[in-house]
Amino acid sequence: MAVLLPVGTRKGLFLLRSDDARKDWELEGPLLPGWPVYHAIVDPRDGVLYAATNSFIYGGTVHRSDDLGRNWERAEEIGLPEESGLKLNATWHVEPGKDSELWLGGDPGVLFRSDDGGITWDVNRGLLEHPTREKWQPGAGGMCCHSIQIVDETMYIAISAAGAFRSDDGGDTWTPINKDVAADFHPEKYPEVGQCVHKLLVHPARPDRLWQQNHCGVYRSDDRGDNWERLDGNGLPSDFGFGLALDAGDPDVAYVIPEVSGEQHFTPDDRLGVYRTGDAGASWQLTAKGLPERAWAAVLREGFAYDEGGLYFGTQSGSVWSAPRGGGEWIEAVRNLPPILSVEAAHV
């Protein structure tokens, strides 16, 4: 079985393929040339390739391909109801759900559901009409709903800068889950909502455990987001970053790629470094064998992925790096792509 990385860039979509060794990579693309691809996945249920595509001129949409990029269909109108007074600014994240459900996160802090493979999309009213919406603020990338995690009957989303939310009723209602998560830029340091989550992941084998890389720290929750523990320090050079990856077989392992600060979006210490914890965030170690020691790189929130065999991330300077699960040497799978917006891992 081949490993396939859909790599979204500012100028189109690229596909990287390798075998299980993950040492030699073949590049295909650009697909959808000219379209910034904020996120792309291969749906493990049916192999359909989806891309959240956004044009500066023609707006945000979703493209789908049944044949891994040879032919594409575009979604019908994706929009917000007139009475909301809102307009869709961008599409951000595509996530498979239960049965045939497909979910799409977007800006301004909105969520859509499709039941026909991404052709038509219905807005999620529970989030659109959330009673705290007036307290939400856009982050530097807009008010993007960028994280969607679905475990059994529970859904989690995260919005920058509205915070994280949980739904136990299929998306009808959403409970803020931001207790003890800092919002240093906010008049109230620990508000109910308004936190700037950069990425939120649920551990696939321990679904009560959530991790998030936030504008203001790295956090872990062991009770579905009801309580959060801050984990930065103890080896992390910065509390700021975007990308986050886990280890499917070990819930105590997580990886982050710190950046200097909210004002300086590049890696600290004049190098490119991935930091790993193996003790649930109590300590962090640099894992950088093979990564450049003179670098000022940036990895965006969708730019870090993992599967059962490896870790993968893409930089805004156009390199994709791969390492075997658990550490080992990083390999530059490709360089000189356009600025990378997203990396995901699939198997075909």
Added chain:
Amino acid sequence: MAVVLLPGTLAAEAGGQKRFELRAATVGEALRQLPVANLLFDEAGELRRLVNVYVDGVDARGGRLLDEPLTGDSEVRIVGAVAGG
């Protein structure tokens, strides 16, 4: 029949077709018949801000835009806003 010409990105979204011959009384009527209409208009039905339309070489934003009348030999050209160097 009026002729509508698409730029490259939109033509790719229209199956590679760059030129459309349409029966339409106005610019708006012509654009809404295109298979890429949902890229030209937002959810409120408004022409996206950075989509420019030229009718026989004249910027329709300086005229009646979507209500600009077309004749049988009008040429409508869609041009995405250009910025930068």
